Each structure stands twice: as structure tokens, then as C-alpha cells.
Amino acid sequence: MGIVIGIDIGGSTTKIAGFRGRDPFPPQMVTSSDPVSSLFGAFGKFTYDNKIPTSDIERIVITGVGAAAVESPIFGAPTYRAAEFDCIGYGALYLSSLEKAVIASMGTGTALVYADGKKIEYLGGTGVGGGTLVGLSNYMLGMNHVGNIMHLAQTGSAEQVDLTIGDVMQGSSLPQLPADFTASNFGKISETASQSDIAMGIFNLVAQVVGMFCVFASRMVHDSNVVLTGNLSKAEIMHPIFDAMAKQFRVNFIIPENSGYATALGAALCFDKGAKLEQILSHS
Numbered sequence: 001m002g003i004v005i006g007i008d009i010g011g012s013t014t015k016i017a018g019f020r021g022r023d024p025f026p027p028q029m030v031t032s033s034d035p036v037s038s039l040f041g042a043f044g045k046f047t048y049d050n051k052i053p054t055s056d057i058e059r060i061v062i063t064g065v066g067a068a069a070v071e072s073p074i075f076g077a078p079t080y081r082a083a084e085f086d087c088i089g090y091g092a093l094y095l096s097s098l099e100k101a102v103i104a105s106m107g108t109g110t111a112l113v114y115a116d117g118k119k120i121e122y123l124g125g126t127g128v129g130g131g132t133l134v135g136l137s138n139y140m141l142g143m144n145h146v147g148n149i150m151h152l153a154q155t156g157s158a159e160q161v162d163l164t165i166g167d168v169m170q171g172s173s174l175p176q177l178p179a180d181f182t183a184s185n186f187g188k189i190s191e192t193a194s195q196s197d198i199a200m201g202i203f204n205l206v207a208q209v210v211g212m213f214c215v216f217a218s219r220m221v222h223d224s225n226v227v228l229t230g231n232l233s234k235a236e237i238m239h240p241i242f243d244a245m246a247k248q249f250r251v252n253f254i255i256p257e258n259s260g261y262a263t264a265l266g267a268a269l270c271f272d273k274g275a276k277l278e279q280i281l282s283h284s
Contacts, residue, residue: 009038019269084263130206
């Protein structure tokens with residue numbers, strides 16, 4: 001039975017997933033200094049770890065910002081290029097077992113698509129995402145590793161930096177918003193705020209901006225299911241923030257297992273879904 005491999009090539013990080021028939025292989029991620037090195041590092045590790053001979057590969061489908069750098073088939077296997085939004089949609093539906101949903105791909109920025117199984121529609125997005133988190137943390141805290149920033153934030157409180165509805169209303173709430181909801185991110189920061197408080201405030205800012213974009217998208221397409229994917233979706237410190245927004249705005253946020261690999265999985269599924277693919281041919 002032929003093997004299909006999907007590869008999501010970022011600027012320096014490549015994610016790879018695949019199927020033998022309907023059986024998935026464990027997805028993997030490799031980081032390197034450039035997209036091509038990252039691609040071949042991921043492909044080599046994936047095929048070696050799973051004992052996959054090149055002759056068994058039916059096709060390879062690549063996507064992501066680094067896919068444009070690939071100019072010839074990968075190790076001679078039939079290689080195709082797929083639109084990233086299609087891959088985001090099909091991968092998220094596969095992981096969530098839903099037939100339709102709004103999907104937020106939380107990478108450096110955040111892209112929103114709506115997938116109904118037949119059509120993938122790009123809804124828009126925001127420049128707020130993992131790049132925002134790392135950039136602000138680097139500038140404000142001198143830290144640029146998400147794991148370390150998250151560890152610092154665990155002992156912090158966003159209430160020490162954010163202005164809440166209760167602050168504005170002198171302890172009261174609004175008819176549709178509780179007192180502890182944010183009125184202004186970083187609107188109350190003071191000299192006494194700790195680094196942990198600032199770190200939590202940054203996570204809160206990113207999660208709330210992305211979450212509200214998801215709420216608006218959900219209302220626009222009249223679908224309450226929102227699947228969160230991408231590397232940033234795995235940041236557990238943000239999950240209670242999404243839970244609070246889900247309860248308040250009646251949106252069902254879903255973070256499936258392997259959410260960080262949704263785009264790579266979607267790439268592997270694109271062919272069978274009938275998505276438009278561009279075959280990469282050898283140069284004569």
C-alpha cells in the first residue's frame with residue numbers, strides 16, 4: 001500500500017506527517033537554519049524512523065512559506081505543492097473529526113479559514129500570534145523561547161497589567177461582560193508589575209485577540225465550532241483563557257491532539273480531497 005507524506009515547510013521549522021492507507025505515522029518536527037535544510041532534515045528523519053523506503057512513497061505534498069523554494073521532486077518521488085489554507089482546513093477537520101468548522105492556524109500570525117468538507121474559504125486573520133508573543137517577550141523580558149516564557153508566566157497574573165471591566169466600573173460589571181474581563185490589555189501596568197505578571201499579560205493579550213477574531217468569524221459563518229491549530233495552540237497556559245471566552249461568547253473552542261501538525265496532515269490529505277495541486281517536475 002502506497003505511502004503519502006505531507007510536509008509543512010516554515011521559514012526554519014518543518015513539520016511532516018504521513019499515512020499508509022488510512023493509518024497515520026507519528027508526525028515529527030525538525031528545525032534548521034533555512035527551509036531547504038529543514039525540509040530534507042525532516043524527510044530524512046521521518047523516513048528513517050518509520051523505516052520507509054523511497055520506493056514505497058506514492059506522493060509527497062508540500063505547503064507552507066518555504067514550499068516555493070522547492071524546485072524539483074523530493075528524492076525522485078512524485079511531489080506536489082498545495083495551497084496552505086486548504087491544508088489547514090483539511091488537517092483540522094481530520095484531527096477534530098468534524099464535518100465543518102472555523103479553523104484558526106496559530107503560527108507566527110494567525111490565519112482563519114472555514115472548512116465545510118467540500119470547500120475551504122479563507123476568512124482573514126491577524127498579525128497577532130506566536131511572533132507577537134516572542135517579539136514582545138524579547139523586548140520586555142529579554143526572553144525569546146516560548147517554553148521559558150510560559151514557565152515564567154505560570155506565577156504571574158494578568159490582573160496586574162490589564163485594565164478590567166471591574167476597574168473601569170469600580171467593581172461592577174456590564175450586562176454582557178463580567179467584571180474580570182479585560183477592558184484594555186496592558187492598560188493598568190505599573191512599575192510594581194513583576195516579570196511573571198508581564199509574561200502572563202503577553203499570553204493574555206495574544207489569546208484574547210486571537211479568540212475574539214475566532215468569535216467574530218464564528219458569528220459570520222454561523223458555526224460555533226472553532227478548531228485551534230498551529231504551534232501556539234499547544235501553549236496550555238492559554239487554554240483557560242479560551243475556555244472563559246467560550247463560555248462567555250458561546251463558542252466551542254477545540255484543541256485536538258497533534259494540533260500543531262494540522263497543516264502537514266492536511267497536505268497529506270489534499271490529493272484525496274480533490275484539492276488543486278501543482279506538480280513539481282524535474283528540470284531538464
